[in-house]
Amino acid sequence: MSDAKAATVASRAGDPEISPGLVAEHGLSEDEYERVLGILGRPPTFTELGVFSAMWSEHCGYKNSKRLLMLLPTEAPWVIQGPGENAGVIDIGDGLALAFKIESHNHPSAVEPYEGAATGVGGILRDIFTMGARPVAVLDSLRFGDLDSPRVRYLFSGAVRGIGDYGNCVGIPNIGGEVFFDRAYEGNPLVNAMCLGVMKTDEIIRGEASGVGNTLMAVGARTGRDGIHGATFASEELSEDSDEASRPRVQVGDPFTEKLLLEASLELIRSGHIVGIQDMGAAGLTSSASEMAGRSGSGVEIDVARVPVRETGMTPYEILLSESQERMLVVARKGEEEEVRRILEKWELEAESIGRVTDDGRFRVLEDGVVVADIPALPLTEGCPTYEREGVEDPAVIELRERDLSRVLGKEGDLSEVFMTLLASPNLASKAWIYEQYDTTVRTNTVQRPGGDAGVIRFRDTERGVAATTDCNGRYCFLDPREGAKAAVAEAARNLVCVGAVPTAVTNNLNFGSPLKPAIYFQMREAVQGMAEACSFFETPVTGGNVSLYNETGGRPVYPTPVIGMVGVLEDVSRAIGHGFRSEGDSIILLGETREEIGGSEFLYRTEGVVAGRPPRVDLVAERQLQRAVLALIRDRLLHSAHDCSEGGLVFALAESAVGGGGSDGPEPWGLEVEVNAPFSPVALFFGESQGRVVVSCDPDRAGEVLALAAEHNVPGTRIGTVGPHRGTFSVSAPLGFIRVQSSEIARRYREALPALMEADQP
Amino acid sequence: MKVAVITFPGSNCDYDCYKALQLLPEFEPHFVWHREVALGPVDAVFLPGGFAHGDYLRAGAIARFSPIMDAVLEFGRSGGIVVGICNGFQVLCESGLLPGALLRNESLRFRSHEVHVRVETVRTPFTSAYEKGRILRIPIAHGEGNYFANAETLAELEGEDRIVFRYVTPSGELGPGSNPNGSRHNIAGIVNAQRNVLGMMPHPERSVEPLLGSTDGRGIFESLAGHLGGIPA
Amino acid sequence: MTRFHLEIRVKPRPGLLDPEGKAVHHALQSLDFSGVAEVRVGKVIDIEIDATDRSEALERVREMCRKLLANPVTEDFDVRVADQIVYTGDAA
Amino acid sequence: MTRFHLEIRVKPRPGLLDPEGKAVHHALQSLDFSGVAEVRVGKVIDIEIDATDRSEALERVREMCRKLLANPVTEDFDVRVADQIVYTGDAA
Numbered sequence A: 001m002s003d004a005k006a007a008t009v010a011s012r013a014g015d016p017e018i019s020p021g022l023v024a025e026h027g028l029s030e031d032e033y034e035r036v037l038g039i040l041g042r043p044p045t046f047t048e049l050g051v052f053s054a055m056w057s058e059h060c061g062y063k064n065s066k067r068l069l070m071l072l073p074t075e076a077p078w079v080i081q082g083p084g085e086n087a088g089v090i091d092i093g094d095g096l097a098l099a100f101k102i103e104s105h106n107h108p109s110a111v112e113p114y115e116g117a118a119t120g121v122g123g124i125l126r127d128i129f130t131m132g133a134r135p136v137a138v139l140d141s142l143r144f145g146d147l148d149s150p151r152v153r154y155l156f157s158g159a160v161r162g163i164g165d166y167g168n169c170v171g172i173p174n175i176g177g178e179v180f181f182d183r184a185y186e187g188n189p190l191v192n193a194m195c196l197g198v199m200k201t202d203e204i205i206r207g208e209a210s211g212v213g214n215t216l217m218a219v220g221a222r223t224g225r226d227g228i229h230g231a232t233f234a235s236e237e238l239s240e241d242s243d244e245a246s247r248p249r250v251q252v253g254d255p256f257t258e259k260l261l262l263e264a265s266l267e268l269i270r271s272g273h274i275v276g277i278q279d280m281g282a283a284g285l286t287s288s289a290s291e292m293a294g295r296s297g298s299g300v301e302i303d304v305a306r307v308p309v310r311e312t313g314m315t316p317y318e319i320l321l322s323e324s325q326e327r328m329l330v331v332a333r334k335g336e337e338e339e340v341r342r343i344l345e346k347w348e349l350e351a352e353s354i355g356r357v358t359d360d361g362r363f364r365v366l367e368d369g370v371v372v373a374d375i376p377a378l379p380l381t382e383g384c385p386t387y388e389r390e391g392v393e394d395p396a397v398i399e400l401r402e403r404d405l406s407r408v409l410g411k412e413g414d415l416s417e418v419f420m421t422l423l424a425s426p427n428l429a430s431k432a433w434i435y436e437q438y439d440t441t442v443r444t445n446t447v448q449r450p451g452g453d454a455g456v457i458r459f460r461d462t463e464r465g466v467a468a469t470t471d472c473n474g475r476y477c478f479l480d481p482r483e484g485a486k487a488a489v490a491e492a493a494r495n496l497v498c499v500g501a502v503p504t505a506v507t508n509n510l511n512f513g514s515p516l517k518p519a520i521y522f523q524m525r526e527a528v529q530g531m532a533e534a535c536s537f538f539e540t541p542v543t544g545g546n547v548s549l550y551n552e553t554g555g556r557p558v559y560p561t562p563v564i565g566m567v568g569v570l571e572d573v574s575r576a577i578g579h580g581f582r583s584e585g586d587s588i589i590l591l592g593e594t595r596e597e598i599g600g601s602e603f604l605y606r607t608e609g610v611v612a613g614r615p616p617r618v619d620l621v622a623e624r625q626l627q628r629a630v631l632a633l634i635r636d637r638l639l640h641s642a643h644d645c646s647e648g649g650l651v652f653a654l655a656e657s658a659v660g661g662g663g664s665d666g667p668e669p670w671g672l673e674v675e676v677n678a679p680f681s682p683v684a685l686f687f688g689e690s691q692g693r694v695v696v697s698c699d700p701d702r703a704g705e706v707l708a709l710a711a712e713h714n715v716p717g718t719r720i721g722t723v724g725p726h727r728g729t730f731s732v733s734a735p736l737g738f739i740r741v742q743s744s745e746i747a748r749r750y751r752e753a754l755p756a757l758m759e760a761d762q763p
Numbered sequence B: 001m002k003v004a005v006i007t008f009p010g011s012n013c014d015y016d017c018y019k020a021l022q023l024l025p026e027f028e029p030h031f032v033w034h035r036e037v038a039l040g041p042v043d044a045v046f047l048p049g050g051f052a053h054g055d056y057l058r059a060g061a062i063a064r065f066s067p068i069m070d071a072v073l074e075f076g077r078s079g080g081i082v083v084g085i086c087n088g089f090q091v092l093c094e095s096g097l098l099p100g101a102l103l104r105n106e107s108l109r110f111r112s113h114e115v116h117v118r119v120e121t122v123r124t125p126f127t128s129a130y131e132k133g134r135i136l137r138i139p140i141a142h143g144e145g146n147y148f149a150n151a152e153t154l155a156e157l158e159g160e161d162r163i164v165f166r167y168v169t170p171s172g173e174l175g176p177g178s179n180p181n182g183s184r185h186n187i188a189g190i191v192n193a194q195r196n197v198l199g200m201m202p203h204p205e206r207s208v209e210p211l212l213g214s215t216d217g218r219g220i221f222e223s224l225a226g227h228l229g230g231i232p233a
Numbered sequence C, D: 001m002t003r004f005h006l007e008i009r010v011k012p013r014p015g016l017l018d019p020e021g022k023a024v025h026h027a028l029q030s031l032d033f034s035g036v037a038e039v040r041v042g043k044v045i046d047i048e049i050d051a052t053d054r055s056e057a058l059e060r061v062r063e064m065c066r067k068l069l070a071n072p073v074t075e076d077f078d079v080r081v082a083d084q085i086v087y088t089g090d091a092a
Ligand SMILES: Nc1ncnc2c1ncn2[C@@H]1O[C@H](COP(=O)(O)OP(=O)(O)O)[C@@H](O)[C@H]1O
Pocket: A139, A140, A141, A142, A174, A175, A176, A177, A178, A179, A431, A432, A434, A435, A449, A450, A451, A452, A453, A454, A455, A470, A471, A495, A644, A646, A647
């Protein structure tokens, strides 16, 4: 079809007239609409307007984030695929490649937590296996309001069930994640899911529609009216009546079909009958088809009348923008469509030829042969205007950060009571209520299950393994976005080294409020710069990620939450260690320096109800030295356990190592006798969240070696105590204060806190 | 000896079973797709865990009608060794090869963690390598593992020594906290009257390597190897 | 050929414990709904089927229940056209 | 106080994907049950409740549906006493 003819596209009977109002409803500004006119050389049809609206939404077009994302380091010798594809891919040795990515489903989860979270997992799995990798693990990073609200409990339990039911059914083990509860997330929870997949380095395939004449095939589930304009929806603030407004948008997941799609896709990719494959995710057929065309520089032509549908009377607009789940767009080699169909039939899936690859660089859509959209592909996929917004820090935040907290540091003497109250905080208590709803051992590769610092997966027929973690403390980021983002990267890396893995690469999920607000854009810019600095420093390039903006309700934004998903490699996975103490009499050693820091801590939130002060400072140089020391210690098999100090501070690191496991299958808790010396407040000493610290335990005879090796790395190390007997006393003392509690009592509180909160409305 | 591992659409522990079997030199495992109608010459059949046909309607309800199931029933009824793990157990109950049914967990929640089960009988081809009363630490991962059968059936199972595994506390009691899903009589696994068909909810194939935390499940595979080794092919 | 819309209700057999019903009952109480004496949760399956006449449609659907839709060990079912009960029985 | 037996039917909202219905439909076909045009799977909840009169019982149960028993985003429900439909509506 010639471009001359393409210049005119008759408007389709029954489609609404294009009006300024309609354009505005589609979230396009006047300038953006001008740009559309420029690209087309004529007014768009209704269908074309929908296409532009979706492709130029925040979700697909990264309007307000692209310029910031360019600051992130993306390169390293081991990076095979950086940002821009369905997922990043790195070389992990032994001819293996790891594909991994994190994705958010915040808005859908706020409306329908079960389906929203479930389909979030479905989407990230597809991003991984469309790279040619077999998913081997998932993690989930969650943020919710305080659990005293029934609505929050409903959202939280629904999301956890959704994540579990989906991943369990597909058969991908969950190896970790995080959850954080704070008022700031009350109306707008965050549900981010991360997936890791493995392939041989030469099995990678990309989302490209190449080879003129090749056939585009729609594969998997049929197309319904689900989630139409989900992409735009994900880019709007949740209105009070979102439930109502977004009803027809709810996407229902079918993990069973996903499992078939997973097996079929991998078989297809290995078969060589296809040249490209992509998930029909956000903006469905529109984005998959146009992006595949854009990437390869060719064009595509599809006829929506050939797309298998679930509902009658669907318009081109609806078919193009539907976000029905468990669908793929596949580019089959010309003449090999039958082989493709045969493979899908074996997996009881449908495949329809819906179009072909062209050489005219256009994204052309027909309905029964009649052109309904005809757009140059590159301007559509790459031409989305990007903005640099004004960013100014909110003075109120400055005031909070500078607040004087010396008063709260005054508490002295017996702090056992405080400790017991904090143990009941869902942010500090065991997360087993969550991860015991997730299959963590299917595929029989899980070396470290959720509950420790990072999950670990082994690779059969090699000695290798990979560790993964997600981290971010939204309070730190709220009080100081730059330091907070650095802290997130540092903690992620620290979690990895604690199991013996070398931090290797990063995926990230930027969860923020509206970028149109200077205070929010400031947070975004600062956080991204902090992340960039830390990632460059640790040599952990960012290979991909996701941006979720407009996370606000009633104008109230969530905390800036740049979630870091980090992966690390273990050359000898048999050396991996956990965070739980291993035997009575072992020496307990604290590596790293404790400062008098209490700002942004869980202690402040629970005891004073405030989020204020300077968040713990990150000293990147000290962090790196600490991490190298811990890696060396684990490599030399000197340690029995290692656990990083994070929320709750030193005492919680000790408590978690003593309890060993948060679950129904947790071991007997250990007692301990610890004495810490620092010339300042016991509150800061016990509950302060200074970064760059790791609690390790080792055979008493090796303590000297451990301290020496630490010193070699210029890491301050102190032997602070000894592991006591099973069910013994947990005793931590400092010059000005002490904690003395039965370890069995700690284990009980730690394990029962979250179930108690959740089962308020359960039998 | 040849072991068929049946793969249903939605099975996701088939590969795990296959790998666990391979750890013993006696076994030559191979996959059999559910659409096959014949088993061929095999010494044992494994129905693996997972979500066959998505577990829609009831776990195992649709899978039991897969074409291969006629051959499996035939094989089991004529004394052939059949092992159903988790979803496989559910399929065996739905198909009638084992009595009873597996209802939703009492908590209504999927439960995934290690449990302790007590070996209640060693008079089976699956447990002869254990000593009676041995306590095993093995993971469960299921939403519908709540074993139910009517009073007569339960009495039969008890009377005929057909309860193979029972959920217990770490110290081996049946007391509170021992039962993860509400199963009658704490039942975690049973055999049929001829004792050649085993169904169990816990995942022994996940407990066969030290690196993965426990080897308590090995005994089942070793017992089987011993038993089949004793049978002249 | 006529198209019949049949509704099947599959319910846990009386006397047999029904974890879901129990949970719902408890949840209702914690929401202060008083006076609830019992709750049972089952499945309702709507089937649209083409058949020459009503009794053929019914017979086919009853067969589906016995074979697949209800578990004879734990469930009872009934089938009706529109809203009038046409057949009751347990799956045994 | 009278005791009323109410039956609630909660069904996936039309147009929303119903994976369970889809799977059951597929299974029926492979069992050679011909002529099945559509299958949708929902829940049936039987509630026994004490109330002064029927309209109070109904009102309470409708409230339960809105609050707990039906998902306002994905499901519709109806409530009836015995077998006669008394109220229809979606969970809004
Ligand atoms: N949503 C979740 N899903 C799976 N595992 C989780 C989740 N939340 C927390 N966990 C696990 O619980 C443990 C404690 O979480 P967290 O306190 O965030 O650890 P850390 O502070 O070391 O990152 C970790 O092992 C984590 O993987």
